Amino acid sequence: MEALINLxxxxxxxxxxxxxxxxSSPRTARSGNAIGASGMLIGVVATLLDRSILSFEWLLLGLxxxxxxxxxxxxxxxMTAMPQMVALLNGFGGVASALxxxxxxxxxxxxxxLAQASGVLLGTIAAxxxxxxxxxxxxxxxxxxxxxxxxxxxxxxxxxxxxxxxQAGALGIITALLLxxxxxxxxxxxxxxxxxxxxxxxxxGIMLVIPIGGADMPVVISFLNSLSGLAAASTGFVxxxxxxxxxxxxxxxxxxxxxxxxxxxxxRSLPNVLFGAFGAEVQAIGGTDRLVRSTTAEDxxxxxxxxxxxxxxxxxGMAVAQAQHAVKKLATLLQQxxxxxxxxxxxxxxxxxxxxxVLLAEADVPYELLYDxxxxxxxxEHTDVALVVGAxxxxxxxxxxxxxxxxxxxxxxxxxxxxxxIVLKRSMNPGFAGVDNELxxxxxxxxxxxxxxxxxxxxxxxxxxx
Amino acid sequence: MSExxxxxxxxxxxxxxxxxxxSKVPPTLHTPLMSGSNAISGITLIGSLLIAGRQESPxxxxxxxxxxxxxxxxxxxxxxxxDRMLRMFRSQRxxxxxxxxx
Numbered sequence: 001m002e003a004l005i006n007l008x009x010x011x012x013x014x015x016x017x018x019x020x021x022x023x024s025s026p027r028t029a030r031s032g033n034a035i036g037a038s039g040m041l042i043g044v045v046a047t048l049l050d051r052s053i054l055s056f057e058w059l060l061l062g063l064x065x066x067x068x069x070x071x072x073x074x075x076x077x078x079m080t081a082m083p084q085m086v087a088l089l090n091g092f093g094g095v096a097s098a099l100x101x102x103x104x105x106x107x108x109x110x111x112x113x114l115a116q117a118s119g120v121l122l123g124t125i126a127a128x129x130x131x132x133x134x135x136x137x138x139x140x141x142x143x144x145x146x147x148x149x150x151x152x153x154x155x156x157x158x159x160x161x162x163x164x165x166x167q168a169g170a171l172g173i174i175t176a177l178l179l180x181x182x183x184x185x186x187x188x189x190x191x192x193x194x195x196x197x198x199x200x201x202x203x204x205g206i207m208l209v210i211p212i213g214g215a216d217m218p219v220v221i222s223f224l225n226s227l228s229g230l231a232a233a234s235t236g237f238v239x240x241x242x243x244x245x246x247x248x249x250x251x252x253x254x255x256x257x258x259x260x261x262x263x264x265x266x267x268r269s270l271p272n273v274l275f276g277a278f279g280a281e282v283q284a285i286g287g288t289d290r291l292v293r294s295t296t297a298e299d300x301x302x303x304x305x306x307x308x309x310x311x312x313x314x315x316x317g318m319a320v321a322q323a324q325h326a327v328k329k330l331a332t333l334l335q336q337x338x339x340x341x342x343x344x345x346x347x348x349x350x351x352x353x354x355x356x357x358v359l360l361a362e363a364d365v366p367y368e369l370l371y372d373x374x375x376x377x378x379x380x381e382h383t384d385v386a387l388v389v390g391a392x393x394x395x396x397x398x399x400x401x402x403x404x405x406x407x408x409x410x411x412x413x414x415x416x417x418x419x420x421x422i423v424l425k426r427s428m429n430p431g432f433a434g435v436d437n438e439l440x441x442x443x444x445x446x447x448x449x450x451x452x453x454x455x456x457x458x459x460x461x462x463x464x465x466x
Numbered sequence: 467m468s469e470x471x472x473x474x475x476x477x478x479x480x481x482x483x484x485x486x487x488x489s490k491v492p493p494t495l496h497t498p499l500m501s502g503s504n505a506i507s508g509i510t511l512i513g514s515l516l517i518a519g520r521q522e523s524p525x526x527x528x529x530x531x532x533x534x535x536x537x538x539x540x541x542x543x544x545x546x547x548x549d550r551m552l553r554m555f556r557s558q559r560x561x562x563x564x565x566x567x568x
Contacts (some may be wrong), residue, residue: 016509019506020487020502024487024491024495024499029498029499029555033505033552036502044511053516054521059518059519059530059534061531062530063535065538066541066542069539069543070538070540070542070544071543074547079551082497082551085543086497086501086504090504090507092508093504093537096508096510096534096537097510099530099536100514102529103517103530104517106526106529107526120470225507231507231510232510235510236473236513240473241512243509244512245480246476246480247506248507248510249481250483250503250506251507253485254488254499254503257485257488257491258496347493353493353496353497353500354493354499357494358497361554361555361556
């Protein structure tokens with residue numbers, strides 16, 4: 001039986017590798033996901049054959065509760081709320097890993113006592129608890145920020161980095177004590193050390209994510225994604241389970257790759273994102289009385305109706321206004337007039353990697369119309385109209401021109417080079433980075449203020465009579 | 467070979483496989499890749515099942531059931547929501563004749 005279970009785990013590992021491989025191409029992605037789910041099912045069924053499982057009632061309770069909650073969440077969540085959903089799921093994976101490690105510690109205590117356990121085992125338990133718990137509370141904070149339960153702006157306490165360093169140091173010292181004093185100290189002291197580790201990690205997760213601003217969320221979410229994988233892998237070290245190690249490490253690697261892509265797209269390093277508290281201080285913006293050209297939906301319809309090429313640039317504002325369907329409707333109307341319509345997607349537009357792609361897919365925009373930064377930037381010069389829908393920092397030309405700007409060096413979409421730029425925006429508030437946007441003051445830029453969805457609907461309506 | 471060393475072996479090789487397999491992902495798929503891989507990280511579920519099923523003490527059963535529930539949300543929610551997203555991705559070619567050759 002043991003051999004059978006292990007063979008099933010081997011099969012599941014292979015299926016997870018295949019699943020990830022297929023998830024990285026649009027045509028095979030859906031089958032890849034199904035293969036991953038089947039691999040998981042095989043792993044679970046094989047585990048249920050394990051002889052050490054004596055009773056199924058409690059285990060079924062957990063499975064039913066989890067499956068029900070998971071199904072409801074997956075089917076109910078709005079596409080615009082996908083970043084929160086992913087954050088929450090990352091966190092749940094993390095806490096499950098931490099709880100398993102905690103339970104393994106309790107089992108050791110129950111059977112032989114922690115003093116008898118190998119130092120390596122105690123070390124892996126400590127690592128698993130720390131990684132899993134940091135992932136959990138960090139993800140909960142990310143969720144709260146995205147759901148706007150707390151402010152999306154960075155929250156910084158005095159000596160923030162100092163506190164974090166102190167906590168990280170304390171985690172190291174406690175782990176070292178656990179290993180060095182294993183035989184010298186009474187069992188109860190060792191157990192309380194482990195629970196202290198648990199509590200401190202929970203605090204560290206909160207402190208790590210709370211100073212990170214909303215615009216940096218794509219990096220944070222991919223980073224937590226990577227951590228949730230590493231949490232599972234470290235639990236695999238505790239349980240000597242290779243399926244856990246393989247699956248967890250694969251996810252850790254994929255999360256790491258995404259984190260890296262996001263950092264490159266912002267021209268910042270991971271430490272800078274994690275510890276930079278970007279946008280904590282809203283800059284005093286000079287010359288707020290500078291002139292912007294405000295326009296009406298009717299005028300926009302005329303400009304767009306007679307254009308030959310239009311590039312639509314969606315940002316987080318499109319998600320907030322639930323404007324993806326209105327965008328699609330306008331794009332279709334323009335196409336019917338024979339106008340060339342493209343979508344320009346910045347890698348960190350929105351609040352998670354690929355956020356805009358998911359929303360536009362929901363609105364039925366074919367993915368061939370979606371262009372990434374490198375492909376679309378050379379085209380802006382020959383574009384008649386660039387329509388910016390709730391994007392801000394990712395189209396700020398200061399990133400290219402102004403060495404004093406906090407955004408300087410970040411690769412941006414060069415919408416300012418289009419013949420006419422139309423910006424749909426709720427108000428003149430600066431973006432998340434708290435940086436004023438040069439684009440809005442350009443002579444070829446027109447601002448259409450108001451809710452993005454209503455503005456788009458008004459433009460579409462007006463376009464019919466152009 | 468010691469257990470730990472063997473685990474480190476597996477870990478290192480899996481990391482290489484992971485980097486190789488996923489190094490090129492089109493931006494369109496960033497979110498589904500994240501939620502799909504996230505569901506795979508719910509593999510902790512199998513560790514949780516062993517804890518919850520052993521019935522060694524009330525505390526352990528409680529920890530086990532909580533871990534099973536969280537991990538199952540992660541697994542079921544992750545795979546379902548990924549499928550929901552991927553169903554929406556469609557190609558221009560479907561239904562019309564002028565399509566690129568891919």
